[in-house]
Amino acid sequence: MGKQSIELMVGVFVLICLVCVAYLTVKVGQMDILGGDTYQVSARFQSVEGLKKGADVEIAGVGVGKVSSVIIDPEDLVAEVTMQVHKGIGLSEDTIASVRTAGLIGDKYIKLSPGGADEMIEDGGKIEETESAVDIMELISKYAFGSV
Numbered sequence: 001m002g003k004q005s006i007e008l009m010v011g012v013f014v015l016i017c018l019v020c021v022a023y024l025t026v027k028v029g030q031m032d033i034l035g036g037d038t039y040q041v042s043a044r045f046q047s048v049e050g051l052k053k054g055a056d057v058e059i060a061g062v063g064v065g066k067v068s069s070v071i072i073d074p075e076d077l078v079a080e081v082t083m084q085v086h087k088g089i090g091l092s093e094d095t096i097a098s099v100r101t102a103g104l105i106g107d108k109y110i111k112l113s114p115g116g117a118d119e120m121i122e123d124g125g126k127i128e129e130t131e132s133a134v135d136i137m138e139l140i141s142k143y144a145f146g147s148v
Contacts (some may be wrong), residue, residue, distance in 0.1 A: 037086040038065060039123035043097040043110075047132040048079040051099055051108040057083045059112045064089045067110060085111060091127070092117040099133035108133060 050071055057065035065085035073080050085091065094115030099108055112127075121127065 016099070037087045039087055040068070040082060041082055041085055041091065041121055041123075041127055042082045043127040043130050044073065044076075045079045045097075045099060045130050045132045045133075047135070048081060048099050048108070049133045049135060050101075051081065051133065055107065056109040057085060057112060058098060058109055059089065059114060064112070081110065091121045093119045093121060094129065095121065095127050096129040096131065097127045098131035101133070101136075107135075109114050 036074050051067065051070055053067055053069055055067040056105045057064050057067060067081055069082040071080050071082075072078070081097075091112065092115045094117040096112065096113040098111045098117070100111045101108055
C-alpha cells in the first residue's frame with residue numbers, strides 16, 4: 001500500500017470516530033437537535049422556588065418532558081413556566097400542574113395530574129390549574145415559633 005492510501009484510510013477512520021463521538025454526546029446529553037417530538041405548554045404559579053430550566057416534567061412518576069423556561073410576568077408578578085411535553089402525551093384542559101420536590105431537599109420538578117375533560121391542550125396552550133411550591137423553611141419556622 002502506498003503512503004497516500006494509508007493516510008486516506010486513517011483520515012476516514014478519524015472522521016468516522018468524530019461522527020460517533022458527536023452522536024454519543026447528543027444521545028447521552030439528551031439533547032434535541034431538530035426540536036424533537038414535543039409540544040409547548042405553559043403554566044403560571046405564585047411561587048416556583050428552586051425550579052430551574054431543564055427540570056423534569058412528570059406524570060405518575062414518569063418523565064414526559066422538560067421545563068424550557070422560567071420567567072417572571074412583570075405585570076402580574078407571577079412565575080410563568082414553559083414546558084416541552086412529548087407529543088404522544090395528551091393533556092386534558094383540566095390538567096393540574098404542581099411544583100414538587102424530589103426527596104426531602106432534592107431538586108424541584110413539575111408534576112402533572114391529568115383530568116378527565118375531553119378537550120386537549122394544544123401546542124402553545126396554557127394549564128390553568130396550578131399548585132405552587134411548598135416552602136419547607138417557612139413550614140419549619142411556623143412550627144418552631146408555634147404558629148401552626
